[in-house]
Amino acid sequence: MKIENSENDIYNHLQDDAINQTQDNLDDQGQLEQNAQNTSWFARTCGTMKKGSLRQSIIALMCAAMGSGMLSFPSNPVQSGLINSIILMIICALLSRFSMHILMKCAFKNNQHSYAELVKFALGSKMQKFYSVDMICYTFGAIVCYQILFIQxxxxxxxxxxxxxxxxxxxxxxxxxxxMILNFPISMMKDLYSLRYFTVVQIIIIAYILVIIIIYFFTEFSNLFDDSKIVYFDFNIELTSTFASTFFGFICHQLIFPIRSELNRSSFRRMSKIFNRAIFSELIIYLTLMIFGYLTLFQQTPKIIIDGYVGNIEFTFAQAFFAFIMFFAVPINLNPSRYTILQLIDKENNWNAYVICTVVLQYSTGIIAMIYPNVKAIFGLLGGIFGMIMVIVLPCLIYIKLELKDGKKWLDFNIMFTFLIMIVAGISGFTGAIVSQIYS
Incomplete structure (x- = not known):
């Protein structure tokens, strides 16, 4: 069973299952690097974005992480305090970057070309299936969120x-x-590659929302600003819930292997540049949205920030655009989930299984969205459990297992540090997921 192939279908066919460069490319690498050095900064930054370039890879990674979940960030200070929420967001960014580092380190060192392939290599076929189940649960929850947000x-x-x-x-x-009825015919389609552009449109809409929130703060609210309304610290059990839902915004690890596959002159150093720039950019955007969103509404900040500006025509347009994007986000995410399920049950070419799987996914997620429309709680569940497994638990286990296999001892600092990160972050995330179901 080739479970690792599902990653290609999940993330827009960005990888070709291998990244073995030809000898000609290796011979030309020095010349390519020299040409890059002779190119001006402006040309490298603002010139045509080519497939496999650093900029294209950074944007692709950011698109995988930045989505509807970030619209809940301005409500984080309401339950945890502004300074606490800022600190937690920075911690989530660092954790995400740390796990990317150890995943790529293990992948390059052991010549593995997909996340599922690396899991199987390090932890065995059973853990590979566990990873696939975790991916299914993660995308299932994302589909539920998209349907909730569409209705909202x-x-x-x-x-x-x-x-x-x-x-x-x-x-x-x-x-x-x-x-569910109108979306079902689209979800039945096998090839949804053309819908990939809706992800980019979603990022544009988010940028639009960020701009109008900042403009709203400086034009409509700054004269009435009252810093006595700000809650800077609030130490309570909901801190773990804030951590879990914030962590959801930094999950893009499924895409790092396809990016590595497509990247020109792929190397650990170039991948590190992509990770650093993508995570830093996400962090700045998230912090800006959270701070300005919270400072315009304070304790009245809703779970989804654009719901707090009722009657404002600019935000009404944003809501209408987002509803449109959410409609197509469901089949985009349903397709890889269905593909992985069919692989697990070894029914990839069975039409009956394809139809049944589509029906079950489409309507079960829709029913859950109708009877449990608490999108903030689901964000916490996705970030605290399924995302935590994918981003922290599995990468740490992979790293520790391969390091021990290479002769390192448990008392080695890197192994002990990685193990500590896995335990602390894992417990915090799982606790946060539970708390989010109680308090959100």
């Missing part, structure tokens, strides 16, 4: 159009049912 954004638009507030539950159930 649709409802906000309908309110502007004059719908009565008392019809909210009816809209959730009727809208959810119509969503």
């Amino acid at each position: 954004f649709l409802w906000q638009v309908l309110l502007i159009c004059g719908f009565d507030q008392s019809y909210q539950d009816q809209v959730r159930y009727i809208g959810g049912a119509l969503f």
Whole structure:
């Protein structure tokens, strides 16, 4: 069973299952590096973005991480305090970067070309299946979130159009049912490669939201600013929930192997540049959105920030655009989940299994979205359990296992440090996932 091949289908066919460069490419590497040095900074930064370039890879990695989950970040200070939320976001960024480092270190050292392949190499076929199940659960939860957000954004638009507030539950159930029916034909499609551009559109909309929040703060709110309303620290059990939901925003590790496969002159050093720039850019964007979003609404900040500006036409447009994007985000994420399931049950070419799997995924996620529309809690669940397994637990286990195999001892500093990170972050994430279900 070639479970690792599902990563190609999941992330827009970016890798070709191997990254063995030809001898000609290796011979030309020195000349290519010399040409790059002779190119101006402006040309390298603002010139045409080519396939396999650093900029293309950085943007692809950021697109994989930045999504609807970041719209919940401004509500983090409400439950944990502003300074605490900033510190937790920095910690999540560092943890994400740390796990990328050890994954790539192990992959280059042992000549492994996909996450699933590396898991199998280091931990065995059973853990590879566990990784696949974790991926299925992660994408399943993401699909639920997208359906919840679609209905939420649709409802906000309908309110502007004059719908009565008392019809909210009816809209959730009727809208959810119509969503599943209308979305099902698209979800049945096998080739959804053309829909990959909707991810980029989503990033553009997020940038638009970030800009109008900052403009709103300086034009509408700054004169009325009252720093006495700011809660800087709030030490409570919900800190773990904030950690789990924030961690969700830095999960993009499924894409690092396809990026490595496509990257020109792929090397550990060039991959490190991509990781550093992508994570730093995400951190700056997230912090800006969280701080300005919170400082405009304070304790009234809703779980999804754009729901807090009712009646503002700029945010209504954002909600309408996001509802449109969420409609297509469901089949984009359903496709890899279905593919992985069919591989696990060895029914990849069985049409009946394909249809049944699509029906189950489409309608089970839709029903959950209708009866449990708490998107913040689901973000915590995805980040605290399924994301934590993918980003921290498995990479740390892989690193420790391969280092011990190479003759290192448990008392080695790197092994002990990695083990400590795995235990502390894992317990915090799992606790946060549980807390998010109770308090969110």
